[in-house]
Structure formats: C-alpha cells, structure tokens
Amino acid sequence: MRLYQMQDSGNCYKVRLLARQLGLPLELVDIDILKGESRTEDFLARNPNGRVPTLELDDGRFLAESDAILFYLAEGSPFLPTDRLARAEALQWMFFEQYSHEPYIAVARFWWTIKPGGREERKDRFAEWHERGHQALAVMERHLASHGWFAGGAYSVADIALYAYTHVAHEGAFDLAPYAALKDWMDRVRSVPNHVPMDWRPPV
Amino acid sequence: MRLYQMQDSGNCYKVRLLARQLGLPLELVDIDILKGESRTEDFLARNPNGRVPTLELDDGRFLAESDAILFYLAEGSPFLPTDRLARAEALQWMFFEQYSHEPYIAVARFWWTIKPGGREERKDRFAEWHERGHQALAVMERHLASHGWFAGGAYSVADIALYAYTHVAHEGAFDLAPYAALKDWMDRVRSVPNHVPMDWRPPV
Numbered sequence: 001m002r003l004y005q006m007q008d009s010g011n012c013y014k015v016r017l018l019a020r021q022l023g024l025p026l027e028l029v030d031i032d033i034l035k036g037e038s039r040t041e042d043f044l045a046r047n048p049n050g051r052v053p054t055l056e057l058d059d060g061r062f063l064a065e066s067d068a069i070l071f072y073l074a075e076g077s078p079f080l081p082t083d084r085l086a087r088a089e090a091l092q093w094m095f096f097e098q099y100s101h102e103p104y105i106a107v108a109r110f111w112w113t114i115k116p117g118g119r120e121e122r123k124d125r126f127a128e129w130h131e132r133g134h135q136a137l138a139v140m141e142r143h144l145a146s147h148g149w150f151a152g153g154a155y156s157v158a159d160i161a162l163y164a165y166t167h168v169a170h171e172g173a174f175d176l177a178p179y180a181a182l183k184d185w186m187d188r189v190r191s192v193p194n195h196v197p198m199d200w201r202p203p204v
Numbered sequence: 205m206r207l208y209q210m211q212d213s214g215n216c217y218k219v220r221l222l223a224r225q226l227g228l229p230l231e232l233v234d235i236d237i238l239k240g241e242s243r244t245e246d247f248l249a250r251n252p253n254g255r256v257p258t259l260e261l262d263d264g265r266f267l268a269e270s271d272a273i274l275f276y277l278a279e280g281s282p283f284l285p286t287d288r289l290a291r292a293e294a295l296q297w298m299f300f301e302q303y304s305h306e307p308y309i310a311v312a313r314f315w316w317t318i319k320p321g322g323r324e325e326r327k328d329r330f331a332e333w334h335e336r337g338h339q340a341l342a343v344m345e346r347h348l349a350s351h352g353w354f355a356g357g358a359y360s361v362a363d364i365a366l367y368a369y370t371h372v373a374h375e376g377a378f379d380l381a382p383y384a385a386l387k388d389w390m391d392r393v394r395s396v397p398n399h400v401p402m403d404w405r406p407p408v
Binding site: 048049057065066072084085088089091099100102103142143 | 261267268273279293303343
C-alpha cells in the first residue's frame with residue numbers, strides 16, 4: 001500500500017503508527033500541502049477533497065479521511081473492538097476527534113508551528129481555538145478519569161486517533177499541565193508494543 | 205431506544221430518518237440547546253461532550269455523534285455496505301461530512317436561520333463558511349457526476365449523513381442552483397421507501 005502523506009501531519013501519523021503496529025508495509029509518498037501539491041489535478045483524481053492522508057490500496061483504489069483509513073486497516077485486528085457497541089464507541093470518539101478536537105488543536109498547531117508566518121496571520125483566531133481545544137481536552141480528561149482507554153476497554157484506533165494531535169498540542173501553544181489523566185493515558189499509549197514517534201518512517 | 209435531540213438539527217434528523225427506514229421505534233426527548241439544556245450536569249452524564257443527538261439504548265447505555273449512531277444502527281442492514289472497502293468508503297464520506305461539510309453548511313444555517321440575531325452576530329464569518337461550504341458541495345458534485353450514491357453503489361448511511369444538511373443548505377444562504385448532479389441525488393434520496401422529511405416525528 002502507498003500512503004500519500006505529510007510527515008508533520010498528525011492525521012498522517014495515525015496511519016503510519018497503526019500500519020507499524022499491524023506489521024503492514026507502507027510506501028510513503030510525501031505531498032507538500034504548503035506548496036499546493038494536494039490540490040493538483042493528478043492528486044484530486046486520487047482524492048477529490050484534496051487532502052492527506054490518502055491511501056492507495058494494492059489494487060489501485062483509494063481511501064481518504066484518516067479515521068476511515070484507521071477503521072479499514074484495523075478491521076479483524078485487536079485494534080478495532082469486535083463488540084458492536086464498543087466498535088460504535090470507537091467511532092464516536094473518532095468523530096469527536098475530527099469535529100471537536102482536530103479543528104482547534106491541530107489547526108492551532110498548524111498556524112502556530114507549521115505554517116511560516118502563521119502566528120501573525122491568524123493571531124485573532126487563537127483565543128477561540130484555545131477555548132474550544134481546552135473544552136475537548138476536558139472531555140477527554142473526564143472520560144479518562146474512569147477509563148483506561150477510549151473504547152472497548154483496550155487500546156484501539158480511537159486512542160490512536162486522539163493521541164496523534166493531543167501529544168503535540170504544545171506545538172499549538174496548549175498547556176497540558178492541568179490534565180493528569182490525559183498525561184497518564186499518553187504514557188500508556190507510548191508503552192504499547194511497536195509504538196513509533198511522529199518522525200518515524202517505515203524502511204524503504 | 206430514546207433519542208435526546210432537537211427537531212431542527214440535521215444531525216438529529218439523520219437518526220430519525222434511519223430509524224424510520226429500519227422500522228426501529230424511537231422515543232424523542234427534546235433538548236433545547238439554545239437554552240443550554242445540553243450543558244446541564246444531568247445531560248453531561250449522558251454525553252460529556254454536551255451535544256445532541258445522544259442515543260440512549262434499551263440497556264441504559266449511551267452513544268453520541270450522529271454518524272457513529274448511524275453506523276451502529278445500520279450494522280447488519282442494507283443501509284451499511286457489507287464489503288470491507290465499501291464500508292470504509294461510507295465512513296470516509298461521513299468523516300468528510302463532519303469535517304468539511306457540516307462545520308460550514310450546518311453552521312452557516314444555524315447562525316442564518318436558527319439562532320435569533322445570528323445573521324448580525326456572525327456577519328463577518330459567512331464569507332468563509334460559504335467559500336468552504338461550496339468547496340464541499342463541489343466535491344459532492346464531482347463524485348455524483350459518475351456515481352448514483354456515495355458508497356457501495358446503493359443508498360446507505362453515507363447518503364443519509366450528507367443529505368441531512370445539504371437539503372436545507374438554502375437556510376444558510378447557499379444557492380444550490382449550480383449543482384445539477386447534487387439535485388438529482390437529493391431527488392433519489394427522497395424517493396427511497398419510508399423517507400421522511402425533517403419535521404417528521406415518530407408516533408408517540
């Protein structure tokens with residue numbers, strides 16, 4: 001399989017991490033979204049929404065949206081709950097991640113750290129991103145006060161989805177000090193076998 | 205099952221529509237988010253993220269996030285593809301809906317039509333919402349130019365998820381006139397057996 005991706009993107013990191021833990025080989029094709037490489041006609045033929053990650057399967061078909069890719073790759077593995085409700089709870093947390101977490105925590109990080117000049121260009125937006133982002137972190141903290149993992153009582157794609165941008169939230173000027181349960185959970189995530197950090201790349 | 209919901213919410217409409225098409229009885233409990241009823245301590249015990257729809261199962265457990273609820277209810281029915289990749293494609297479009305569509309098309313509608321005084325209060329945001337919302341509609345139009353449905357070659361939860369706010373986009377001051385394939389698809393959605401409009405409520 002081939003992953004069209006950007007190394008700094010948490011959404012792309014999710015797929016690299018799960019593929020590593022599943023033992024699936026992955027060829028990386030780097031796409032520089034800052035240079036518009038995800039909006040070329042060639043790329044739009046792979047993903048009409050012009051975003052990374054986009055996964056190319058061995059038969060040439062494509063799948064987009066990081067959390068849909070996680071679900072697809074994890075089916076039949078220990079990383080996706082088999083119980084029907086637990087599987088839906090994993091999805092619940094993945095939709096939470098994309099709607100209530102990523103648009104504030106990942107977006108603040110993009111403009112604070114990734115995009116040159118972004119701190120100045122979007123300086124009037126950080127207050128809202130930080131308010132909404134802290135709301136999301138508080139929801140996670142509340143859950144983790146009484147649960148070890150997000151769904152099904154075990155490490156799953158829901159944890160991978162939420163870990164990706166939470167562990168680099170400081171790069172968006174978030175202070176995680178108030179979130180004790182969250183920090184313990186991040187330590188647990190890092191202790192799962194075959195965990196790899198964001199800068200890891202599979203051998204070519 | 206009991207659905208904590210708001211009648212005007214497209215996210216809640218998704219669940220009412222699918223439950224009707226599955227023949228599942230549903231008790232509605234109306235929550236007025238404009239009055240803060242989704243942020244009370246009682247409600248947060250049901251869904252720590254304080255949002256509707258929230259589904260209460262017959263055993264007293266809760267499930268949140270509209271598209272996770274759709275997935276849960278549709279498992280084993282014709283409304284969720286059985287093919288592994290097609291199922292992931294349905295999820296791809298549901299994540300697209302929550303990340304690239306709803307935050308612009310539903311949010312513009314909320315401030316334009318639902319929230320009293322919203323047009324004035326958020327007047328400086330509509331330009332961005334309309335630009336991003338039209339990008340999402342164009343992605344749908346491009347897909348629908350060569351596909352009858354969003355995933356698996358048949359009407360599914362992906363169509364329900366995308367129909368909910370697309371068919372009321374005009375209430376957010378979107379003009380759908382340029383989108384011919386989109387309008388044909390909305391007609392097809394409305395022709396599926398047991399389709400119900402947004403104001404429909406199950407018999408008590």
